[in-house]
Amino acid sequence: MTAPPDLHHDADPCEALIALLVRAGDGSLDDAGDRARLDRHLASCAACREALEAQQAAHVALATSFDVEPPLGFATRIAAQVQAPASWFDRFDFRQWTWRAGPVAAGLALAAWLIAASSETTIASAGGDLATVADAVVAAEAVLWSDAMDEADLVSLAWDDTVQPDTTGGDEAGAQ
Amino acid sequence: MVPPARPSDTGEPDPDEPLVARARRGDEGAVRLLVDRYQRRVIGLAWGLVGDHADAEDVAQEAFLRAFRSLRTFRGQSRFRTWLFQIAINTARTHRRTRARRQEEAVGGSIDLDTTAGGGSLEQAVIARDRIHRALETLPADLREAVVLRDVNGLDYREIAAALGVPIGTVESRIFRGRARLRQALTHEPHDQGARR
């Protein structure tokens, strides 16, 4: 993508064309005016011609490399699992929420944990209380997935896996 | 009442709304229809994001379950499918982090894209596809997510902005750079990307 130096001064005209180049690359540049503007530029800019070719090649490569055949009965299985109350154990797999995920969720999770800890002896014999606990956990999870969250929440809501409560906690090296 | 913290969707009525309403009331058939409608795209999205087909089905299943079990919190601020894809993206991110922890030594190492092609055309096609998958793995997460949402999943630019919670210009830039780097990885071109980024 080495451009002829005289075509690229300080204010990069190519930079302004990225929105058009990406769309031309995947065939969604529909506006005739945009298309003409891009074509005029391409006529005199080898770097952008090369960039466009790369956009097209990468788009085709990706678009044709992930053909999915869903496993048989996938939808039916999920529908059944959604209806079945999750086992309390499943629900307790509460993903090591980060504190940034929100005070409400954290509070609910903490409350659920406290209740679970205090009723530990009854776990084996009766599931009644646990339904309540599990509901609290699910409610907390529901808060996390609320579509009303702003984007900061969306970023932090990615479950925090850097803490593993169940393991020895030896390596806290942190992901990535 | 909720401030528009994210780029809005198209503003058109959500075609999934009737099914979503039924699913919210516990209608198992509606859940099945919604999964049917999006299973290919969610599995494909997960595949592109986690890089492994078998894992992708698990991630997709988990994403669907999370979505439907917390459906009551979905208030239609975005399209249902945008919300569903957000959940899938987050589930995939978690999966990658968990996997990275498990395979500390493997991750970060150089990924060998040199595969000697040979044999019949089917075999070559499989090898080519494998190279593409592995090239995708070399991209930084933000670029990978953007190109997968566009080129694998086929979301339009505005919807990608909504799903990722970033401005549309950021989406365009990430897709541009992501594709350029992917192309570079696939062709072994030693050129750097120049000032354009």
Ligand SMILES: [Zn+2]
């Ligand atoms: Zn140019």
